[in-house]
Amino acid sequence: MSEPASELVSGLAAEFAVRAEKLDAVDELRGKRDAFVLDDVTYLDGNSLGALPSVVPGRVEDVVRRQWGELRIRSWEESGWWTAPERIGDRIAPLVGAAPGQVVVGDSTSVNVFKALVGAVRMAGDADRSGRDEILVDATTFPTDGYIAESAARMTGCTLRPVAPAEVPGVLGDRTAAVLLNHVDYRTGRLHDLPALTATVHEAGAYVVWDLCHSAGALPVGLDEHGVDLAVGCTYKYLNGGPGSPAYLYVRRELQDRFDSPLPGWNSHAEPFGMRGDYQPASGAPRGRVGTPDILSMLALEAALEVWDGVPVEAVRAKSLALTDFFLECVTAYVPEGRVECLTPVAHEERGSQIALRCHDAGDVMKRLIERGVVGDFRAPDVLRFGFTPLYVGFADVERAARVLARTLG
Ligand SMILES: *Cc1c(COP(=O)(O)O)cnc(C)c1O
Numbered sequence: 001m002s003e004p005a006s007e008l009v010s011g012l013a014a015e016f017a018v019r020a021e022k023l024d025a026v027d028e029l030r031g032k033r034d035a036f037v038l039d040d041v042t043y044l045d046g047n048s049l050g051a052l053p054s055v056v057p058g059r060v061e062d063v064v065r066r067q068w069g070e071l072r073i074r075s076w077e078e079s080g081w082w083t084a085p086e087r088i089g090d091r092i093a094p095l096v097g098a099a100p101g102q103v104v105v106g107d108s109t110s111v112n113v114f115k116a117l118v119g120a121v122r123m124a125g126d127a128d129r130s131g132r133d134e135i136l137v138d139a140t141t142f143p144t145d146g147y148i149a150e151s152a153a154r155m156t157g158c159t160l161r162p163v164a165p166a167e168v169p170g171v172l173g174d175r176t177a178a179v180l181l182n183h184v185d186y187r188t189g190r191l192h193d194l195p196a197l198t199a200t201v202h203e204a205g206a207y208v209v210w211d212l213c214h215s216a217g218a219l220p221v222g223l224d225e226h227g228v229d230l231a232v233g234c235t236y237k238y239l240n241g242g243p244g245s246p247a248y249l250y251v252r253r254e255l256q257d258r259f260d261s262p263l264p265g266w267n268s269h270a271e272p273f274g275m276r277g278d279y280q281p282a283s284g285a286p287r288g289r290v291g292t293p294d295i296l297s298m299l300a301l302e303a304a305l306e307v308w309d310g311v312p313v314e315a316v317r318a319k320s321l322a323l324t325d326f327f328l329e330c331v332t333a334y335v336p337e338g339r340v341e342c343l344t345p346v347a348h349e350e351r352g353s354q355i356a357l358r359c360h361d362a363g364d365v366m367k368r369l370i371e372r373g374v375v376g377d378f379r380a381p382d383v384l385r386f387g388f389t390p391l392y393v394g395f396a397d398v399e400r401a402a403r404v405l406a407r408t409l410g
Helices: 007-025 030-035 056-068 072-078 084-096 109-124 143-156 165-171 194-203 253-258 295-308 313-334 362-371 395-409
Strands: 103-105 134-138 159-163 176-182 207-211 230-233 248-251 340-342 354-359 377-379 383-387
Touching: 007 313, 007 395, 056 072, 056 295, 084 103, 084 248, 084 295, 109 143, 109 176, 109 207, 109 230, 109 248, 134 143, 134 165, 143 159, 143 176, 159 165, 165 176, 165 194, 176 194, 194 207, 248 253, 313 340, 313 354, 313 395, 354 362, 362 377, 362 383, 362 395
Parallel strands: 134 159, 134 176, 176 207, 207 230
Antiparallel strands: 103 248, 230 248, 340 354, 354 383, 377 383
16 A cells, blocks of 8 residues: 655655665565464554464364364363463463463453462561561553552552652662562553563562563563563463453462462362362462463464464564664654654663654544554553564554654644
């Protein structure tokens, strides 16, 4: 689909279009786009809902018609339904830098934030004896994490202190039980320093929970390498698992025996089919389970994860940075001075896989962009968000998005 460029940008556009073509020609992930169901729309909203991998509809059809329709109850064993949460957790593990046996899939991110945060506070010990009666939460967090942290604090007799991630080192102390942080800020796209912040939290004797919703599938996380305690994340953004696909919970191996889940369901029992009256937690990752897994969504996710076969996360990160660099360059060249302000850090080590532009009338602007075939999203009150999923976004998409944005604003 070609866009008539305004006179202002037409000369530049020809030059950037040639560069985009060259960058696409040498892009080693280019072929991955064919593994997705896409059309002429420039889709820059994969940080909200990832595109559909082509393999998913057929798999879901099989799960419904054969596994459920024909095998019925036998599928819990014969189709591997019962063990799916750990099996799919192990498929996600390498994407977040975790060895097998530490990630379990199920429930929503919100629910897993609750399990992880209360679990972390319980590891820090009873507030009366340990004196650790504070939870620090990212003051810029995605709202659900903040709401749940507030409830978790009330339940555990802790005080909740909202703190900007950069301020965390100065606020940590003997009273800190747990810290809940977002790896990448959902609004600005700022990437926080997970290794340094994790080390600082540990020096203070506290536990850290990282929310990886906007980093898993977009950049290396290194959970094991950096000694992260607990982590959660969703699978419908950069992992393309589908609307409402189940989230995951990571508990570091050395902490698994001390993880005291605030939601102990029969699925996390050591002997789930013993149907006992007393609760005995399972060991390992299954301890993070609660109730019966959502098999249809879970097996759609399992199919979706096949697109990652043979894809190193490092290659994804390199392309993500190249895409966002190129977008910023095109926006700077095309968009009239002063119309947008970039909220995403320019430094690579502080940038996730999205670009957030502050813009007057951002809601209306995004509506017009979508009408013109460029899909990003609007975050109140004044932010245009563009997510760059390296598996299916190319450099020509980036050039087009910036050009259509300039035309819309011009
Ligand atoms: C997307 C997102 C969530 C979503 O939580 P759900 O329970 O899946 O609705 C939570 N936290 C962060 C940081 C997110 O970006």
